[in-house]
Amino acid sequence: MSRRLPQLKDQWTKIGPRFLPFADAATDELPLPRLLRLALFQISVGIAVTLITGTLNRVMILELSVPAWLVSIMVALPLLFAPLRALIGHKSDTHKSILGWKRVPYIWFGTIFQFGGLAIMPMAILLMSEGGGPFFLGHMITGLGFLLIGLGLHTTQTAGLALATDLAPQESRPRVVALLYVMLLIGMVIGALGFSWLLADFSHPRLIQVIQGAAVVTIVLNVIALWKQEARNPAATAPDLARPTFYEAWRAFTSTNRTGRLLLAVGLGTLAFSMQDILLEPYGGQVLNLSVSATTLLTALFAGGTLAGFALAAQRLGKNCDPYRYAGLGAVIGVVGFTLVVFSAPLQSAFMFRSATAMIGFGSGLFAVCLLTATMQLAKTTADGRSTNGIALGAWGAVNATAAGLGLAAGGALRDLFTAMGSSGLFGRVITDPAFGYGAVYHLEIGLLFATLIVLGPLVGAQRRATDTTTNRHGFGLAEFPG
Numbered sequence: 001m002s003r004r005l006p007q008l009k010d011q012w013t014k015i016g017p018r019f020l021p022f023a024d025a026a027t028d029e030l031p032l033p034r035l036l037r038l039a040l041f042q043i044s045v046g047i048a049v050t051l052i053t054g055t056l057n058r059v060m061i062l063e064l065s066v067p068a069w070l071v072s073i074m075v076a077l078p079l080l081f082a083p084l085r086a087l088i089g090h091k092s093d094t095h096k097s098i099l100g101w102k103r104v105p106y107i108w109f110g111t112i113f114q115f116g117g118l119a120i121m122p123m124a125i126l127l128m129s130e131g132g133g134p135f136f137l138g139h140m141i142t143g144l145g146f147l148l149i150g151l152g153l154h155t156t157q158t159a160g161l162a163l164a165t166d167l168a169p170q171e172s173r174p175r176v177v178a179l180l181y182v183m184l185l186i187g188m189v190i191g192a193l194g195f196s197w198l199l200a201d202f203s204h205p206r207l208i209q210v211i212q213g214a215a216v217v218t219i220v221l222n223v224i225a226l227w228k229q230e231a232r233n234p235a236a237t238a239p240d241l242a243r244p245t246f247y248e249a250w251r252a253f254t255s256t257n258r259t260g261r262l263l264l265a266v267g268l269g270t271l272a273f274s275m276q277d278i279l280l281e282p283y284g285g286q287v288l289n290l291s292v293s294a295t296t297l298l299t300a301l302f303a304g305g306t307l308a309g310f311a312l313a314a315q316r317l318g319k320n321c322d323p324y325r326y327a328g329l330g331a332v333i334g335v336v337g338f339t340l341v342v343f344s345a346p347l348q349s350a351f352m353f354r355s356a357t358a359m360i361g362f363g364s365g366l367f368a369v370c371l372l373t374a375t376m377q378l379a380k381t382t383a384d385g386r387s388t389n390g391i392a393l394g395a396w397g398a399v400n401a402t403a404a405g406l407g408l409a410a411g412g413a414l415r416d417l418f419t420a421m422g423s424s425g426l427f428g429r430v431i432t433d434p435a436f437g438y439g440a441v442y443h444l445e446i447g448l449l450f451a452t453l454i455v456l457g458p459l460v461g462a463q464r465r466a467t468d469t470t471t472n473r474h475g476f477g478l479a480e481f482p483g
Contacts, residue, residue, distance in 0.1 A: 035176065037225055039179060040224055044111075044225075046184045046185065046189075046190070047187050047218070048152075048191075050187075050191030050192050050195065052075060055199070056075075056121075057075055060074075060128075073143075074142060076405060077146040078150020079150065079401065079402065081155075085394040088154065089158050089391045090391040094243040096239045097237040098237075098239070100237050102390075103160070103162055103163035103230050103390075108222075109155060110151070110155030110156030110159065116152075118214055118215035120141055122208040125207060125211075126208070156222065158393060158394045162389045164176055165389040165393065174314055175317075177314075177372050178369050191214075249391050250395075253378070253388065253391055253395065254395075262378070265455045266375075267399045269327070269448075269452040270400050271407040271410075272448035272449045273360070273363070275408070275414070276338070276341075276411060276441070278411055278412050279415060279442075280298055280341075280360075284298060290353075297354075301361065302358065306362065306364060309361065313373070317370065317373050330366030330370065331367055331449045332449075335449045337362075338443075338446050340356035340359065345435040345438075375393065376392060414440065415441050416437065418437040418441070419436065420437075
């Protein structure tokens with residue numbers, strides 16, 4: 001028996017990376033237990049996102065009778081800090097500290113902001129539900145809570161992704177990125193299931209307890225995630241070191257047409273994939289007459305497709321495949337998915353609609369991870385040993401989050417606008433079907449994805465062309481700026 005143990009161990013280690021999703025993201029420098037522990041900050045972010053965009057959104061409108069337009073503004077408040085992610089990333093690149101940490105302070109203060117926003121939310125709910133004081137006081141405190149949560153989310157995620165990029169070897173970074181975004185989805189699922197179970201017997205005291213619990217969970221998860229992750233290097237964070245300003249660092253990062261095209265592609269593609277976020281389930285119910293349980297299943301289909309997109313991106317990019325080519329593939333799959341959604345209405349095909357939902361999720365997941373990986377390739381280490389991972393990931397996060405927020409808002413607004421125009425007979429008596437408003441938005445998304453493909457075109461093969469002009473010919477490396 002003792003002789004067979006080494007053989008069984010060897011067989012198990014071969015099975016793991018092959019069949020367990022993202023198990024091959026681990027390396028000697030970043031073992032799987034340490035990587036999974038670091039990824040806990042994405043779990044806390046996912047839980048907070050689910051709370052503010054799902055649970056509190058619904059509670060404030062229905063249980064607290066807050067006007068929907070006011071709730072929409074509050075939910076959108078965290079997006080105000082999205083454009084600052086590039087600045088946050090740059091500050092974490094050039095942080096001055098006698099302790100020798102660059103990323104840890106920003107993840108920690110992001111955690112504190114996130115905790116603070118969740119901590120003051122119960123008082124705001126009490127004021128809105130029980131009254132007392134000026135009528136607008138509860139709304140003001142709620143808005144402040146959303147602002148703090150948004151600042152914390154963007155700071156934690158930007159610095160956390162930069163830290164993961166610092167720790168991961170170059171060849172494993174695509175798989176690490178995919179794993180981190182899988183953990184974000186898992187955090188959202190945990191949040192959704194947990195809040196649904198805890199609030200099954202809804203009451204205001206129970207809601208307050210749930211929010212307080214989410215605040216504590218945020219602190220606990222992020223402290224565990226941070227513990228002994230970043231090595232202290234006082235020489236790299238010495239206050240007397242010369243550091244570029246944000247303007248100088250941004251000019252250096254965006255000095256090539258390649259970077260501008262990449263960020264434009266991120267914005268257009270994210271906008272295209274985000275406009276349908278609040279439309280798929282209403283479309284299924286209003287146009288295809290699906291039940292509530294049937295439309296709820298769409299979320300699982302979309303998430304499953306997204307996970308499959310993450311997995312394909314991690315598998316292919318880990319073999320040094322062109323991220324721009326596979327991002328374009330994700331956009332093409334999105335075009336096919338939106339086309340099937342449009343055709344599912346006249347055909348009254350629920351199967352086609354469900355298949356299209358999974359395809360859109362697959363395309364969006366593949367697109368997001370590939371372009372995030374491409375952005376990471378643009379980061380470099382300067383002559384003085386300073387990493388630019390923070391500003392690169394911050395730029396991607398700023399464009400991605402801003403475009404996602406705009407797409408979410410524009411999708412519902414444009415659907416209502418086109419539906420009202422069609423119902424009024426502006427386009428003739430034929431176009432009065434409820435599907436018209438949805439279809440107009442889906443056609444716009446298809447157009448945006450074609451525009452994304454046009455922007456991506458010149459970038460396909462850029463990594464190989466850049467590599468061929470250098471002496472670096474060993475695997476998945478950092479893309480060089482073209483001369």
